[in-house]
Amino acid sequence: MMKKKIVLVGNGMAGVSCIEQLLKLAPNRYEITIFGSEPHPNYNRILLSSVLAGDAGMNDIVMNDWSWYEEHNITLHTGHTVTHIDKERKTVRTDMGITAEYDELILATGSLPFMLPLPGADKEGVIAFRDIKDCKAMMEAAKTYKKAVVIGGGLLGLEAARGLLNLHMDVSVVHINEYLMNLQLDRTASHMLQLELEKQGMKFLLKKNTETILGKKRVSGLRFTDGSEVEADLVVMAVGIRPNVALAKSSGIAINRGIVVNDYLETSVPGIYSIGECAEHRGVAYGLVAPLYEQGAVLAKRLAGVETAGYQGSVVSTKLKVSGVDVFSAGEYADKPETRAVRVQDDFEGIYKKVVIRDGKIIGAVLFGDISDGSRLFAMIRNGEDVTGKEKTVLLGESGTPAKSGAELIAAMSDDEVVCGCNGVSKGAIVQAIQEKGCSSVGEIKACTKASASCGGCKPLVADVLTYVLGAEGVKTVKEGMCGCTPLGRDEVVESIRSMRLTTSKEVMNVLEWSNPEGCSKCRPALNYYLGMVWPEEHADERESRFVNERNHANIQKDGTYSVVPRMYGGVTTPKDLKRIAEIAEKYEVPLVKMTGGQRIDLLGIKKEDLPGMWADLDMPSGYAYGKSLRTVKTCVGSTFCRFGTQDAMGMGIQLEKKFERLNTPAKVKMAVSGCPRNCAEATIKDFGVVAIDGGWELHIGGNGGTKLRGTDLLCKVKTEEEVLEWSGAFLQYYRETGKYNERTAEWIERIGLEQVKAALAAKEDRDALNGRIDKTLDLMKDPWKEIIEQQELRQTFVPMEEQSAESII
Ligand SMILES: Cc1cc2nc3c(=O)[nH]c(=O)nc-3n(C[C@H](O)[C@H](O)[C@H](O)COP(=O)(O)OP(=O)(O)OC[C@H]3O[C@@H](n4cnc5c(N)ncnc54)[C@H](O)[C@@H]3O)c2cc1C
Ligand SMILES: NC(=O)c1ccc[n+]([C@@H]2O[C@H](COP(=O)([O-])OP(=O)(O)OC[C@H]3O[C@@H](n4cnc5c(N)ncnc54)[C@H](O)[C@@H]3O)[C@@H](O)[C@H]2O)c1
Numbered sequence: 075m076m077k078k079k080i081v082l083v084g085n086g087m088a089g090v091s092c093i094e095q096l097l098k099l100a101p102n103r104y105e106i107t108i109f110g111s112e113p114h115p116n117y118n119r120i121l122l123s124s125v126l127a128g129d130a131g132m133n134d135i136v137m138n139d140w141s142w143y144e145e146h147n148i149t150l151h152t153g154h155t156v157t158h159i160d161k162e163r164k165t166v167r168t169d170m171g172i173t174a175e176y177d178e179l180i181l182a183t184g185s186l187p188f189m190l191p192l193p194g195a196d197k198e199g200v201i202a203f204r205d206i207k208d209c210k211a212m213m214e215a216a217k218t219y220k221k222a223v224v225i226g227g228g229l230l231g232l233e234a235a236r237g238l239l240n241l242h243m244d245v246s247v248v249h250i251n252e253y254l255m256n257l258q259l260d261r262t263a264s265h266m267l268q269l270e271l272e273k274q275g276m277k278f279l280l281k282k283n284t285e286t287i288l289g290k291k292r293v294s295g296l297r298f299t300d301g302s303e304v305e306a307d308l309v310v311m312a313v314g315i316r317p318n319v320a321l322a323k324s325s326g327i328a329i330n331r332g333i334v335v336n337d338y339l340e341t342s343v344p345g346i347y348s349i350g351e352c353a354e355h356r357g358v359a360y361g362l363v364a365p366l367y368e369q370g371a372v373l374a375k376r377l378a379g380v381e382t383a384g385y386q387g388s389v390v391s392t393k394l395k396v397s398g399v400d401v402f403s404a405g406e407y408a409d410k411p412e413t414r415a416v417r418v419q420d421d422f423e424g425i426y427k428k429v430v431i432r433d434g435k436i437i438g439a440v441l442f443g444d445i446s447d448g449s450r451l452f453a454m455i456r457n458g459e460d461v462t463g464k465e466k467t468v469l470l471g472e473s474g475t476p477a478k479s480g481a482e483l484i485a486a487m488s489d490d491e492v493v494c495g496c497n498g499v500s501k502g503a504i505v506q507a508i509q510e511k512g513c514s515s516v517g518e519i520k521a522c523t524k525a526s527a528s529c530g531g532c533k534p535l536v537a538d539v540l541t542y543v544l545g546a547e548g549v550k551t552v553k554e555g556m557c558g559c560t561p562l563g564r565d566e567v568v569e570s571i572r573s574m575r576l577t578t579s580k581e582v583m584n585v586l587e588w589s590n591p592e593g594c595s596k597c598r599p600a601l602n603y604y605l606g607m608v609w610p611e612e613h614a615d616e617r618e619s620r621f622v623n624e625r626n627h628a629n630i631q632k633d634g635t636y637s638v639v640p641r642m643y644g645g646v647t648t649p650k651d652l653k654r655i656a657e658i659a660e661k662y663e664v665p666l667v668k669m670t671g672g673q674r675i676d677l678l679g680i681k682k683e684d685l686p687g688m689w690a691d692l693d694m695p696s697g698y699a700y701g702k703s704l705r706t707v708k709t710c711v712g713s714t715f716c717r718f719g720t721q722d723a724m725g726m727g728i729q730l731e732k733k734f735e736r737l738n739t740p741a742k743v744k745m746a747v748s749g750c751p752r753n754c755a756e757a758t759i760k761d762f763g764v765v766a767i768d769g770g771w772e773l774h775i776g777g778n779g780g781t782k783l784r785g786t787d788l789l790c791k792v793k794t795e796e797e798v799l800e801w802s803g804a805f806l807q808y809y810r811e812t813g814k815y816n817e818r819t820a821e822w823i824e825r826i827g828l829e830q831v832k833a834a835l836a837a838k839e840d841r842d843a844l845n846g847r848i849d850k851t852l853d854l855m856k857d858p859w860k861e862i863i864e865q866q867e868l869r870q871t872f873v874p875m876e877e878q879s880a881e882s883i884i
């Protein structure tokens with residue numbers, strides 16, 4: 075029997091997800107042709123924000139690679155825009171002159187970014203943020219230009235602004251409304267969000283209406299209707315989207331704001347369907363993926379001849395993808411005369427929660443700071459659950475304490491509650507994947523159901539479902555592929571490096587069949603670390619794989635200058651060193667000299683080309699303030715001067731710092747030594763803390779004083795300074811050998827458990843073996859500043875900032 079022909083116009087998330095569903099339901103029913111204007115296979119548009127922010131590489135975001143189309147016998151035409159539909163002959167034609175016949179035609183042409191029709195909007199440097207091309211344009215601009223202005227303080231504008239900050243641009247967000255994300259948040263949450271983003275370095279110009287884009291050929295600034303101006307050499311417009319209806323309109327298909335469709339996604343013309351952002355269903359054109367996937371699923375059923383009740387419309391929820399900020403919004407968030415709300419606000423913790431109730435039903439929610447209730451509340455909104463008489467327990471739980479999360483939350487969820495909003499995956503579907511398909515890791519569930527494959531916001535919840543079904547023991551410890559280039563986890567890769575004696579990243583990528591032969595920004599630095607850890611002698615450090623700070627041995631600052639922190643062992647200095655630092659600060663006109671939290675001196679605002687000269691003049695070792703290595707050993711004065719001190723804290727700290735300086739570790743390591751249990755050096759929030767007690771020392775591990783405060787765990791008590799050195803060496807090497815790249819000791823201990831660390835270090839012979847390996851590595855380490863001063867070719871890489879590429883920064 076001749077197969078029927080389906081043509082999909084639009085190779086984006088909505089269209090391709092519908093085809094995926096269709097292939098599952100009716101694999102052999104259709105001959106499929108796909109046209110896409112962009113020159114890429116289907117990629118995850120959501121993750122462009124992560125690419126811009128440097129959290130993902132372009133290769134990480136491909137959802138269906140070229141081979142997927144081939145495997146499913148799909149004819150794919152990328153770089154082709156369909157310009158004409160002949161409804162009588164049932165054919166489409168592209169701008170490149172290709173014609174294809176169809177029996178069923180799906181229009182999934184998405185949206186176009188709305189570009190404000192302002193005078194000057196056509197100047198160079200004025201762009202949108204919608205596709206790979208825009209993302210690359212921003213990364214390219216950041217190589218040369220410094221001042222970015224984003225117009226629009228919505229989800230897209232704020233994610234663009236965060237990305238541009240990461241590219242070291244000076245970023246201002248211009249917003250027409252008086253508060254940010256006014257379409258998703260109330261004033262309180264918006265205000266908290268603004269404060270948090272300001273802390274991250276974002277600037278805001280609120281209640282500003284742009285009148286003109288200034289500049290000659292290239293943009294130089296914006297003028298507002300109130301007469302004020304702001305300078306800009308890059309302007310990103312993020313003021314909303316418009317359904318892309320041009321093709322439908324010119325083909326005589328009924329349109330309103332979007333392409334009008336009924337509950338079966340049928341347009342006004344028989345045999346032509348529409349899904350995604352271009353479609354308008356019951357008066358709504360959506361701008362988030364969850365509803366588009368729901369539409370795709372309904373249409374796939376329809377085309378496969380599977381019974382469906384049709385698409386009923388969607389309630390949507392959003393989550394801002396800016397690291398360090400947790401914001402969630404769902405349904406109707408605004409207060410109205412007919413609504414009442416339950417609010418919880420904790421200014422100390424920076425938490426705000428609000429649920430909006432109408433006629434006894436939750437119709438909306440806004441969460442800031444703690445969004446763990448998001449999925450539960452969203453499910454209640456979608457299900458129209460009646461909470462009459464128990465309104466307060468919705469946020470506060472039965473006993474007046476906040477509702478529980480984790481496994482308890484999962485137990486309380488019904489099977490059809492959605493866990494992954496982006497992909498419309500329910501708790502029931504995940505449980506089924508675990509029980510029937512044997513999935514036992516988040517990665518496997520992702521491959522099986524797509525849950526967590528898009529924004530990744532639901533990963534913790536997916537992990538909770540897994541633990542709820544299998545128990546902690548049943549969940550695989552090696553869960554995720556290291557990155558999108560390989561399905562192999564960290565442990566498998568390290569094991570292969572050992573057993574196959576792989577000594578370069580290229581070898582690893584070839585032998586272990588990386589999907590992207592060049593690797594990505596996630597795996598390249600990780601591999602370089604693992605190879606150096608396993609083969610300290612054989613592996614030559616791959617400088618180009620390191621992040622910009624480690625390549626330049628200085629911390630890049632938001633204005634593109636660097637900071638220089640010389641080593642100051644145990645926080646102890648001398649008048650001679652201080653004089654030298656002062657002279658150099660004057661010689662190089664250092665804009666800011668500051669004491670760091672780690673008891674040393676930071677020279678800030680240094681031009682890249684001045685770094686080698688300054689290091690030579692300082693003639694002090696690098697303090698590694700930029701590296702994944704030992705940073706500082708903070709000490710108190712201890713028994714040398716303090717009345718309470720029982721041990722020589724400074725001497726102990728200096729010994730530790732001298733021994734472990736320059737060591738490469740999975741993530742940065744901070745240490746501290748206190749001379750008595752008063753613990754003035756705050757050793758119990760460090761990766762390795764030493765606290766003097768009567769007749770010896772307590773050794774503490776796994777502390778962190780940063781964003782996620784974690785007190786240390788007590789490892790053991792020892793008597794002598796030699797034992798402190800022995801245990802610290804063994805501990806550091808065990809962390810080096812088992813930690814994931816970028817994983818601080820606090821996260822590492824949470825992952826592998828204190829008991830495992832204790833067991834690994836308990837036997838003297840094991841500690842000796844670990845110390846043997848760390849000593850071998852330490853013997854090979856050289857001071858990087860000195861190396862650069864001495865080697866002319868390395869010095870030449872210190873070119874002025876303008877000549878650096880943004881690509882090399884991510
Ligand atoms: C930076 C960014 C971050 C986002 N983050 C989130 C998020 O966190 N959560 C969320 O839910 N949503 C997010 N979104 C929105 C989400 O990406 C979109 O809702 C989704 O991609 C829309 O899918 P679509 O298939 O309808 O349209 P698109 O993805 O736009 O796909 C349409 C495709 O059709 C092509 N096309 C158009 N006309 C033609 C033609 N005539 N011929 C051939 N091809 C054509 C287009 O070039 C495009 O490739 C984000 C969007 C952006 C830009
Ligand atoms: N995390 C996420 O879920 C996410 C991230 C990015 C994009 N998206 C989606 O992509 C689409 C585009 O996002 P968006 O933020 O551009 O759209 P949006 O419509 O959500 O927000 C646009 C914002 O721009 C403001 N604005 C309008 N005109 C303006 C002007 N002249 N000057 C300054 N500000 C002005 C509006 O007040 C609004 O807050 C949306 O559908 C959004 O949902 C979602």
Ligand code: SF4
Pocket residue numbers: 710711712713716717718719720723748749750751752753754755
């Ligand atoms: S920790 Fe003890 S020894 Fe050190 S400064 Fe404080 S009181 Fe003195």
Ligand code: FES
Pocket residue numbers: 493494495496497525526527528529530531532533
């Ligand atoms: S909610 Fe975004 S991937 Fe699951």
